[in-house]
Amino acid sequence: MNTAVLHGKTAIITGANQGLGREIARAYAQAGASLLICARDLELLRVVEQELSLLALPGQAIEAVPADVSDARSVSVLVERAVDRFGRIDILVNNAGIYGPMGAIEKVDWQAWLKTIEINLFGSILMCNAVLPYMKRQHAGKIVQLSGGGATTPMPMMSAYAVSKAAVVRFTDTLAEEVREFNIDVNAIAPGALNTRMLDDVLAAGPEKVGKSFFDRSLQQKATGGAGLERGAALALFLASAASNGITGKLISAQWDRWEDWPQHTDELRRSDVYTLRRIVGRDRGILWGDK
Numbered sequence: 001m002n003t004a005v006l007h008g009k010t011a012i013i014t015g016a017n018q019g020l021g022r023e024i025a026r027a028y029a030q031a032g033a034s035l036l037i038c039a040r041d042l043e044l045l046r047v048v049e050q051e052l053s054l055l056a057l058p059g060q061a062i063e064a065v066p067a068d069v070s071d072a073r074s075v076s077v078l079v080e081r082a083v084d085r086f087g088r089i090d091i092l093v094n095n096a097g098i099y100g101p102m103g104a105i106e107k108v109d110w111q112a113w114l115k116t117i118e119i120n121l122f123g124s125i126l127m128c129n130a131v132l133p134y135m136k137r138q139h140a141g142k143i144v145q146l147s148g149g150g151a152t153t154p155m156p157m158m159s160a161y162a163v164s165k166a167a168v169v170r171f172t173d174t175l176a177e178e179v180r181e182f183n184i185d186v187n188a189i190a191p192g193a194l195n196t197r198m199l200d201d202v203l204a205a206g207p208e209k210v211g212k213s214f215f216d217r218s219l220q221q222k223a224t225g226g227a228g229l230e231r232g233a234a235l236a237l238f239l240a241s242a243a244s245n246g247i248t249g250k251l252i253s254a255q256w257d258r259w260e261d262w263p264q265h266t267d268e269l270r271r272s273d274v275y276t277l278r279r280i281v282g283r284d285r286g287i288l289w290g291d292k
Contacts, residue, residue, distance in 0.1 A: 007032035015096030069123030176249030191232030
């Protein structure tokens with residue numbers, strides 16, 4: 001991929017102060033985009049802003065703004081700032097997210113459970129709502145959502161996270177159809193098992209709260225290094241670039257899907273429900289007695 005694939009483009013990246021969000025911001029900056037990065041922790045965000053500013057070329061701007069994506073007023077101020085600074089919004093990366101409370105559903109704090117939904121799901125929706133009027137007027141845009149294992153497999157003892165991420169994927173493919181006529185592509189990324197702050201949260205919670213099986217897998221992931229951030233950031237860059245034009249409404253695995261080859265198959269992807277969440281019926285698994 002051309003190293004300047006985002007030259008002249010502007011992007012908002014949420015949760016950009018650490019982990020995958022930080023890595024995506026770096027990839028976008030190196031690809032020539034002007035960035036508005038946000039997170040709740042301004043101190044860490046300033047460090048990233050300084051780091052990315054060293055990569056910026058003349059005419060390329062990097063700005064950090066503290067924001068809480070679960071708060072409608074905060075989101076509105078953030079997007080207004082992006083428009084005032086850049087004049088347009090080409091790309092939105094909804095990366096901000098938390099694991100939330102860990103433990104049996106009847107024992108976890110209900111307000112913490114709700115807050116996880118507010119950040120992971122409602123935050124994504126609020127950000128989309130705020131940028132879509134500008135993207136529609138431009139008749140162009142790219143929205144990249146962050147999903148994860150919680151969308152495609154049960155995650156006992158981490159129900160708020162799993163529920164929110166599954167909902168993000170259904171919102172993604174629904175929104176993709178809603179805005180298709182405006183030339184706006186909306187996709188979700190499953191980045192793989194990453195060694196980030198969220199993994200540290202799991203290990204700190206312990207096996208009694210997250211379950212022994214998941215805790216043991218997390219220990220192994222910590223020891224082996226996990227999937228690495230680079231592949232997820234590369235997919236986020238691909239989805240922000242013109243190379244992915246027409247690919248929309250998909251849940252894409254950074255680690256396991258050959259997404260670099262997908263531009264050769266955009267018509268087939270558009271006609272198919274592959275790489276989406278669907279109900280599995282008996283006949284899909286060779287069971288003939290359960291459905292017509």
